[in-house]
Amino acid sequence: MVNTELLYILKRETGYISGEEISGQLGITRAAIWKHIQELRNLGYDIAAVPHLGYKLLSLPDRLYPWEIKYHLKNKFIGKAVYYYENLSSTMDTAMDLALNGVSEGALIIAEGQTEGRGRMGRLWLSPKYKGIYFSLIIKPKILPQQTPVLTLISAVAICQALKRHLGIEAQIKWPNDILVDDRKVGGILTEMNAEMDAVHAIIVGVGINVNNDKGALPYPAGTLKEAVGYEINRLILLKYILSYFEDKYLQFQRQGVDRILEEWRHFSATLGKRIKLSVVGKRQALIGKAMDIDYDGGLLVRLDSGLTERVVAGDISHCKQ
Amino acid sequence: MVNTELLYILKRETGYISGEEISGQLGITRAAIWKHIQELRNLGYDIAAVPHLGYKLLSLPDRLYPWEIKYHLKNKFIGKAVYYYENLSSTMDTAMDLALNGVSEGALIIAEGQTEGRGRMGRLWLSPKYKGIYFSLIIKPKILPQQTPVLTLISAVAICQALKRHLGIEAQIKWPNDILVDDRKVGGILTEMNAEMDAVHAIIVGVGINVNNDKGALPYPAGTLKEAVGYEINRLILLKYILSYFEDKYLQFQRQGVDRILEEWRHFSATLGKRIKLSVVGKRQALIGKAMDIDYDGGLLVRLDSGLTERVVAGDISHCKQ
Numbered sequence: 349m350v351n352t353e354l355l356y357i358l359k360r361e362t363g364y365i366s367g368e369e370i371s372g373q374l375g376i377t378r379a380a381i382w383k384h385i386q387e388l389r390n391l392g393y394d395i396a397a398v399p400h401l402g403y404k405l406l407s408l409p410d411r412l413y414p415w416e417i418k419y420h421l422k423n424k425f426i427g428k429a430v431y432y433y434e435n436l437s438s439t440m441d442t443a444m445d446l447a448l449n450g451v452s453e454g455a456l457i458i459a460e461g462q463t464e465g466r467g468r469m470g471r472l473w474l475s476p477k478y479k480g481i482y483f484s485l486i487i488k489p490k491i492l493p494q495q496t497p498v499l500t501l502i503s504a505v506a507i508c509q510a511l512k513r514h515l516g517i518e519a520q521i522k523w524p525n526d527i528l529v530d531d532r533k534v535g536g537i538l539t540e541m542n543a544e545m546d547a548v549h550a551i552i553v554g555v556g557i558n559v560n561n562d563k564g565a566l567p568y569p570a571g572t573l574k575e576a577v578g579y580e581i582n583r584l585i586l587l588k589y590i591l592s593y594f595e596d597k598y599l600q601f602q603r604q605g606v607d608r609i610l611e612e613w614r615h616f617s618a619t620l621g622k623r624i625k626l627s628v629v630g631k632r633q634a635l636i637g638k639a640m641d642i643d644y645d646g647g648l649l650v651r652l653d654s655g656l657t658e659r660v661v662a663g664d665i666s667h668c669k670q
Numbered sequence: 671m672v673n674t675e676l677l678y679i680l681k682r683e684t685g686y687i688s689g690e691e692i693s694g695q696l697g698i699t700r701a702a703i704w705k706h707i708q709e710l711r712n713l714g715y716d717i718a719a720v721p722h723l724g725y726k727l728l729s730l731p732d733r734l735y736p737w738e739i740k741y742h743l744k745n746k747f748i749g750k751a752v753y754y755y756e757n758l759s760s761t762m763d764t765a766m767d768l769a770l771n772g773v774s775e776g777a778l779i780i781a782e783g784q785t786e787g788r789g790r791m792g793r794l795w796l797s798p799k800y801k802g803i804y805f806s807l808i809i810k811p812k813i814l815p816q817q818t819p820v821l822t823l824i825s826a827v828a829i830c831q832a833l834k835r836h837l838g839i840e841a842q843i844k845w846p847n848d849i850l851v852d853d854r855k856v857g858g859i860l861t862e863m864n865a866e867m868d869a870v871h872a873i874i875v876g877v878g879i880n881v882n883n884d885k886g887a888l889p890y891p892a893g894t895l896k897e898a899v900g901y902e903i904n905r906l907i908l909l910k911y912i913l914s915y916f917e918d919k920y921l922q923f924q925r926q927g928v929d930r931i932l933e934e935w936r937h938f939s940a941t942l943g944k945r946i947k948l949s950v951v952g953k954r955q956a957l958i959g960k961a962m963d964i965d966y967d968g969g970l971l972v973r974l975d976s977g978l979t980e981r982v983v984a985g986d987i988s989h990c991k992q
Contacts, residue, residue: 444770444864448763469868492951492984493815497867524867540871542766544862545819545846545968546791546951546984629814629868646867662814662868 351384358405366402425454426595443484447550497646510589520618532571673706680727688724747776748917765806769872819968832911842940854893
């Protein structure tokens with residue numbers, strides 16, 4: 349067990365702090381402190397120990413540890429409980445399992461790598477260890493099943509705002525669930541629900557983002573954030589921004605409905621106003637038309653060449669070359 | 671482990687069958703047969719054993735044993751796998767758990783009693799042991815989440831047809847999920863799904879029917895089938911009819927779409943044409959209007975007094991006195 353109190357003392361301290369002082373603050377022996385320092389070092393923390401000076405935290409490991417996620421995170425419920433794994437087959441399955449077994453709204457299920465990361469419709473999401481951000485959130489809103497896509501909208505907006513804030517990147521949303529940077533897909537959202545007709549029991553919002561992935565290891569036309577900005581990115585800070593924006597948007601949705609979310613979504617949309625080709629689930633023939641707007645349940649309104657407007661709730665689109 | 675081969679031999683035989691003959695057919699010793707006979711007796715089978723004559727099955731226990739459900743059931747997949755329990759908290763939870771862990775379409779999860787049987791929106795469904803029929807079916811159709819209510823329609827029609835065939839009862843369907851006999855609720859359907867926006871992963875259709883329940887133990891205005899016909903009902907036969915009709919309807923839906931199901935649903939509907947009061951989920955004010963029709967996704971079309979027609983997908987209705 350990591351001693352997070354000790355770690356937080358080291359994180360707050362800019363210089364060296366003596367074993368004696370730590371001992372006084374935590375009420376544990378200096379031998380115990382030394383043991384905990386070793387544990388932290390084993391987790392990848394670089395900690396200097398200098399006689400007569402004490403300890404100093406030099407650097408953090410590139411890990412999304414729960415105590416790091418929670419450190420200074422102002423959220424009320426999103427990410428307050430963290431289930432952290434080195435490896436999972438998929439954070440989605442673990443999250444749904446936890447949600448149906450009573451784990452509360454806001455719990456974050458995060459894995460450093462996934463062996464069977466999923467995209468929509470059973471597609472694979474490559475999830476190499478320590479390279480990307482792969483997580484699922486447990487949400488239990490009082491909504492009807494058909495409103496579930498709103499959670500996808502909220503997530504997409506939160507991710508775009510976090511990318512803007514942390515990296516200055518202007519990301520875009522390709523309906524329904526892709527995050528694009530420079531027209532390359534760098535992230536995806538997968539929203540799954542467990543519901544009866546009158547009530548959603550649980551929604552699992554899954555996010556996968558290619559952060560520091562090696563470009564060569566990704567299928568075309570995927571991109572990575574590292575490629576977009578030109579340097580290794582701090583995954584932890586990005587994750588915390590996403591969680592923070594997610595909670596903001598979600599609370600806003602609960603208090604004021606979906607209008608403001610839709611406005612922000614439109615702002616980040618790469619799809620609206622474009623001519624698109626639609627492969628609709630359950631229909632053999634693709635449709636071509638212009639993406640006009642998004643509606644309050646996350647459906648895409650498309651004006652077909654016939655002049656009719658079709659509302660689409662599921663399917664794949666490709667943006668036609670202009 | 672019950673020896674179903676031995677049981678089926680006894681079931682097929684109208685008179686006595688000698689231990690020697692059974693021994694020849696099954697290739698086991700007469701001592702082993704005796705042991706299996708004792709096991710069957712322990713399960714409630716009344717089996718006569720007469721020297722020089724042999725064995726004769728006199729009566730079956732009032733139990734929904736898997737081997738009894740499967741006996742002569744012509745279904746291709748509904749009820750081919752049976753998970754049988756004396757007691758469950760709820761067949762819904764066990765079924766969803768099995769479905770998400772790879773159990774195939776058509777599996778039947780059945781319990782003689784439920785300690786926390788559920789109706790819609792977390793309501794309790796009283797499930798006293800051996801009195802009613804409580805089961806869930808695992809369905810994995812290639813449909814979108816919004817089509818899920820069709821499974822409720824299919825179940826309701828299957829139950830009404832089974833009641834007509836087995837008991838001559840003219841049951842009715844109160845939208846969205848009640849089965850009425852003589853205006854009393856004798857059964858309910860609960861449909862839950864696990865889905866992403868583009869695809870349903872699994873649907874669990876749950877059915878609870880008050881069969882031989884003691885009337886006094888039920889909350890008003892519930893009714894029981896026993897009360898309606900005046901005698902103890904064979905639960906096993908009724909269950910098998912329901913499973914058989916369910917498969918018929920479901921295959922019909924897959925081959926030809928929902929039209930025929932809707933026709934049959936309209937025939938059994940207690941709601942259509944009636945003046946109803948609607949409590950819509952998420953709306954504080956109840957609506958009053960006339961129930962006009964059901965649509966292809968199971969939504970109820972209601973003509974309000976304002977003249978507007980509203981499509982309702984979730985909520986409670988009460989039929990107004992005419």
